Amino acid sequence: MKHILLVDNDVLFTKTITSLLQKEHLDVSVAKDGKEAAIALAAGDFDLVITDLFMPYSNGFELVNTIRQNKFTYIPIMVVSNVTKVQSIANCFRLGADIYLQKPLSFPLLLSEIKNLMLNQRNVAA
Amino acid sequence: MKHFLDHFFDSYQSVVFVYCCAVYAIYSLLTFFSYLSILANMRRNRIREKLVLIQSPLTPGISIITGAFNEEMTIISNVRSLLNMNYPLFEVIIVNDGSTDKTLEKLIQEFTLTEVEFAYNYFIPSSQIQRIFKSENPACSSLLVIDKINGGCKADAINAGINASSYPYFLNTDVDCILDNDTLIQLIQPFVDDEKRVIATGATLRMVNTCVVDSGVLVEAKVPKEILPIFQEIEYIRSFVLGKMGWNLINAIPNVSGGLGMFDKEIVIKTGGYDPNSFGEDMDMLMRMSKYMLETKQEYAIRYIPQSLCWTEGPSTLKVLKRQRIRWGRGLYQIFSNYYKLLFNPKYKMLGMVVLPYNFIFEFCAPLVELLGIICYIYLIISHLINWPFALILLLFVYSFSVLITLLSIVWDQLVIRRYRFKEVFKLCLFVFLEPIIYHPLVMIFALIGYGNQFLKMKSHWGHMERKGFIQAEKAEVVPIRSSIL
Amino acid sequence: MWLHKEFLISILFGSWSFSWDSFPVFIKICFIISMLALFGIVIAMVDIAVQRFSRKRLEKKTALLSVRINELLTSAVMMEEPAMQKKISFVKSDFTIDSLYDSGIPDKEVNKILVTEMIRYRNYFSGQIAERIRKLYLDLSLHKEAINRLHKKNWETKAAALSELFKMDIEVDPTDLLQLVDDKNRYIREFARLSLIKFTKADPLQFLRDLSEPISQWEEFEIFQLFQQKKDFTLSSLEGLIALDKEPSIVSLCLKLAVHFKQEAALSLIINLIKTPNLKLRGEAIACLGKLEAKDTEKELVAIYPEQPHVIKLEILTALGRMQSRRCLDFLEKEFISSSDFEIKKYASDAIIKLYPLSKSTIDKLMLNAGILNQKILNHSLNPLINAS
Numbered sequence A: 001m002k003h004i005l006l007v008d009n010d011v012l013f014t015k016t017i018t019s020l021l022q023k024e025h026l027d028v029s030v031a032k033d034g035k036e037a038a039i040a041l042a043a044g045d046f047d048l049v050i051t052d053l054f055m056p057y058s059n060g061f062e063l064v065n066t067i068r069q070n071k072f073t074y075i076p077i078m079v080v081s082n083v084t085k086v087q088s089i090a091n092c093f094r095l096g097a098d099i100y101l102q103k104p105l106s107f108p109l110l111l112s113e114i115k116n117l118m119l120n121q122r123n124v125a126a
Numbered sequence B: 001m002k003h004f005l006d007h008f009f010d011s012y013q014s015v016v017f018v019y020c021c022a023v024y025a026i027y028s029l030l031t032f033f034s035y036l037s038i039l040a041n042m043r044r045n046r047i048r049e050k051l052v053l054i055q056s057p058l059t060p061g062i063s064i065i066t067g068a069f070n071e072e073m074t075i076i077s078n079v080r081s082l083l084n085m086n087y088p089l090f091e092v093i094i095v096n097d098g099s100t101d102k103t104l105e106k107l108i109q110e111f112t113l114t115e116v117e118f119a120y121n122y123f124i125p126s127s128q129i130q131r132i133f134k135s136e137n138p139a140c141s142s143l144l145v146i147d148k149i150n151g152g153c154k155a156d157a158i159n160a161g162i163n164a165s166s167y168p169y170f171l172n173t174d175v176d177c178i179l180d181n182d183t184l185i186q187l188i189q190p191f192v193d194d195e196k197r198v199i200a201t202g203a204t205l206r207m208v209n210t211c212v213v214d215s216g217v218l219v220e221a222k223v224p225k226e227i228l229p230i231f232q233e234i235e236y237i238r239s240f241v242l243g244k245m246g247w248n249l250i251n252a253i254p255n256v257s258g259g260l261g262m263f264d265k266e267i268v269i270k271t272g273g274y275d276p277n278s279f280g281e282d283m284d285m286l287m288r289m290s291k292y293m294l295e296t297k298q299e300y301a302i303r304y305i306p307q308s309l310c311w312t313e314g315p316s317t318l319k320v321l322k323r324q325r326i327r328w329g330r331g332l333y334q335i336f337s338n339y340y341k342l343l344f345n346p347k348y349k350m351l352g353m354v355v356l357p358y359n360f361i362f363e364f365c366a367p368l369v370e371l372l373g374i375i376c377y378i379y380l381i382i383s384h385l386i387n388w389p390f391a392l393i394l395l396l397f398v399y400s401f402s403v404l405i406t407l408l409s410i411v412w413d414q415l416v417i418r419r420y421r422f423k424e425v426f427k428l429c430l431f432v433f434l435e436p437i438i439y440h441p442l443v444m445i446f447a448l449i450g451y452g453n454q455f456l457k458m459k460s461h462w463g464h465m466e467r468k469g470f471i472q473a474e475k476a477e478v479v480p481i482r483s484s485i486l
Numbered sequence C: 001m002w003l004h005k006e007f008l009i010s011i012l013f014g015s016w017s018f019s020w021d022s023f024p025v026f027i028k029i030c031f032i033i034s035m036l037a038l039f040g041i042v043i044a045m046v047d048i049a050v051q052r053f054s055r056k057r058l059e060k061k062t063a064l065l066s067v068r069i070n071e072l073l074t075s076a077v078m079m080e081e082p083a084m085q086k087k088i089s090f091v092k093s094d095f096t097i098d099s100l101y102d103s104g105i106p107d108k109e110v111n112k113i114l115v116t117e118m119i120r121y122r123n124y125f126s127g128q129i130a131e132r133i134r135k136l137y138l139d140l141s142l143h144k145e146a147i148n149r150l151h152k153k154n155w156e157t158k159a160a161a162l163s164e165l166f167k168m169d170i171e172v173d174p175t176d177l178l179q180l181v182d183d184k185n186r187y188i189r190e191f192a193r194l195s196l197i198k199f200t201k202a203d204p205l206q207f208l209r210d211l212s213e214p215i216s217q218w219e220e221f222e223i224f225q226l227f228q229q230k231k232d233f234t235l236s237s238l239e240g241l242i243a244l245d246k247e248p249s250i251v252s253l254c255l256k257l258a259v260h261f262k263q264e265a266a267l268s269l270i271i272n273l274i275k276t277p278n279l280k281l282r283g284e285a286i287a288c289l290g291k292l293e294a295k296d297t298e299k300e301l302v303a304i305y306p307e308q309p310h311v312i313k314l315e316i317l318t319a320l321g322r323m324q325s326r327r328c329l330d331f332l333e334k335e336f337i338s339s340s341d342f343e344i345k346k347y348a349s350d351a352i353i354k355l356y357p358l359s360k361s362t363i364d365k366l367m368l369n370a371g372i373l374n375q376k377i378l379n380h381s382l383n384p385l386i387n388a389s
Helices: A009-023 A034-043 A061-070 A086-095 A107-125 B001-045 B051-055 B073-084 B104-110 B154-164 B183-193 B227-249 B266-269 B281-295 B318-342 B346-364 B366-380 B389-415 B421-432 B439-460 C005-013 C026-079 C096-102 C107-124 C127-139 C142-149 C155-165 C175-182 C186-199 C204-210 C215-228 C248-260 C264-273 C279-291 C296-307 C310-322 C324-340 C342-354 C360-369 C373-384
Strands: A001-006 A027-031 A048-051 A075-082 A099-102 B060-067 B090-097 B113-115 B127-133 B143-148 B169-174 B197-207 B212-214 B215-222 B259-264 B301-311
Touching: A001 A009, A001 A034, A009 A027, A009 C026, A009 C107, A027 A034, A034 A048, A034 B421, A048 A061, A048 A107, A061 A086, A061 B266, A075 A107, A086 A099, A086 C005, A099 A107, B001 B227, B001 B301, B001 B346, B001 B366, B001 B389, B001 C155, B051 B183, B051 B301, B051 C215, B060 B154, B060 B183, B073 B090, B073 B104, B073 C324, B090 B154, B090 B318, B090 C005, B104 B143, B143 B154, B143 C186, B154 B169, B154 B266, B169 B183, B169 B266, B183 B197, B183 B259, B183 B301, B183 C215, B183 C373, B197 B227, B197 B281, B215 B421, B227 B301, B227 B318, B227 B389, B227 B421, B227 B439, B259 B266, B259 B281, B281 B301, B281 B318, B281 B346, B301 B389, B318 B346, B318 B421, B318 B439, B346 B366, B366 B439, B366 C342, B389 B421, C026 C096, C026 C107, C026 C127, C026 C342, C096 C107, C107 C127, C107 C155, C127 C142, C175 C186, C186 C204, C186 C215, C186 C296, C204 C248, C215 C248, C248 C264, C248 C279, C264 C296, C279 C296, C279 C310, C296 C310, C310 C342, C324 C342, C324 C360, C324 C373, C342 C360, C342 C373, C360 C373
Parallel strands: A001 A027, A001 A048, A048 A075, A075 A099, B060 B090, B060 B169, B090 B143, B197 B301
Antiparallel strands: B113 B127, B127 B143, B169 B259, B197 B259, B212 B215
């Protein structure tokens, strides 16, 4: 089963997304902020990271940066946030995020993008 | 001589009585006003969804500007927490004010800073800039570090930051303050949501002394354990929740605290920036901004919100507290010696007829009146002239009323803040009873020493530039609401 | 002995009443006020305790309720579409919602929390999930309650109801709305205006045309967002909106809309605005020309440049940089070299860099011949680290 790391400090959001994704046979772990996410990433194998931008301790930009600094493993990153500022979104991509989705989310779109990204990852690995 | 003294003290008694009644009448009014403006704020927060500010592409950018002088212990975690603000467009400008420790080295190493060729212009005066750094780490692209020669005061450092800032609003804070994640969102709201042009906003400050803080983030808010900080917490609650929120209702806020305030950069630059010679540079700035707005006939507003967004370290030793309060006393003295022309000047509307007169009569003169009162009291006791039942009833009147006012400010505060456990609030309430007896006389004496110092200094060094130490513990400038005990 | 003898006696024997009649009035008043204050102190202390206690209990209850509501909403969202019917319909009885109402919290409060959570869901999700939540809202007849609240006296209730209906995409009767648009409370007026714009099928801008009241920046954000999200919407002509005699805050909003929807047809209207005495608006109009890359207006901007105030000069320089046209390069270069004003130099340099690669040779030339300050400014504009954020 594919394993996704979901990083967001909004508990309700992570809960809902987790149940929705589990129904699609995806395994989801949740981290409340960048710090927790870094610990989770060090401990486990993930096929995808979905992260928010604004979180205490360590924000989404830093998380994306830390993941991309690690040259050995490539994990696709999806940023999901409320922000519409072009500067912020551009910064996400510059740091190495693969896709930016804006809340409110369309769930079918989210799902297809998740599948896309994981498919790509297989291609990269192969 | 004795006859004269008897007469003097006799008539002084009535003056004090009238004064005291006037103070309490104003405080009662303020209590009522502050209740109204807290309710209005809560109502507005229920209607206005902050998400709009995060989502909108039009949200204005904000520069967070803070000076750092020998902060190597906390600088990294605090800058990190500033970079983690919950806001879509902002920059963090750290002005290293000639630190003699490893503050700058630590910043360079942690954030992989690199020197950039920055076209810096002195729009407002500040001491000389040496180098400017940006982070090579793209995750910290919003960080800008300015290394400058020590200017001797916070005003100079903030001015240097303003010159390099690129957004229309700036947040002035101290690098060792712990800020709430939502500080920017909360403070920008009055700017975009008020019918008048807002030139400055601020929010409640509290003591961080006993709070649990993890890498620059407040984990648990607690009432301070040490005695002096508890009293200061009480003083701050009264000053912010009652004073500032009360004046907020009629748009007559005298000062936005230097510990946390957001300003309209355009007006600050037009009025020449912070005054490095002022001991109360925050109040001085606000006076000049208000004056400018009135003189150019623009409508303006200064807003406070009741939410606690900033936790600051309060002096825990008498020595540091004394230094801080003497400084504030000098600052207040300077304000009135600089702006006496505005006092009771109907041309300056609210500022000239309400804000300054109130602060002059009931804030600036209070320690003097109190001192005279105490002398009068002692004299009457010694000369057997005192009528004890009357004296005790008057004392009870003064004491009970000031305790009541302070307790009410805690009740109002409880409407907004829900971070304290009940036990903590209870402790706070108990100390309210001691505050007029123990803490208040101290603060009063320090203020008087401050006035005295300033009076003598200004006589001897008129117009002479004076260098002051940038004393780390003397940050948050509040002109506190006093609870006169006489 | 400096204590009065009677006083000592009075304290010892507790006979205070002896002197009450002989007290002067002001002492009597003081005494009464201090008694009141002491009473107030007790009340304040009790109030803190009671408030804390009751609030904690309520918070516990509502927290529990919110969790249940969220579970419910999640299950509602994930419910399989029944094969036969087109859409699910939620009925109070066959859905576990009934159980929410017997938790000891008044029904009104339960509904309030339910609606709050529903709105939160709709902030998370668009599309089908949002639609489901809306369906649930309608099936539980929550909208009827909200519509009833529109006629309440309290402005806060009214405004909250309006915003609830707005967020749940429920159309309000236009006659009601038109009445609310003239309400004396600004929040109600704003929400009514937003609803009108959201649900007007014909021309949502028509409404702005009739509006003469200034709009706050906050409202501007909300209206702009509304237009951004509207899918079935084409911006009609901005004529009559971008005009000199219109309220500046509305014109400013329309300028932003013109940029967002790339309304090149509105260019002639925008150029007229340059004549406005309102500097802020003039600046915005010029910025708008730049963002729309209106190369035809470049000549005019350069022509009016000399007599403009400082802020407008800066706007013109930025706009020229955005237009990506080689023709104004000489002008920018001249301003950069000859002006003695720091900001003019900096903005001119930013504009020249913006024109890259068109301006490549100019930059090289300037770099070679420029003095220390000019070089510094050019390097500043060129540095990707400074201009990244």
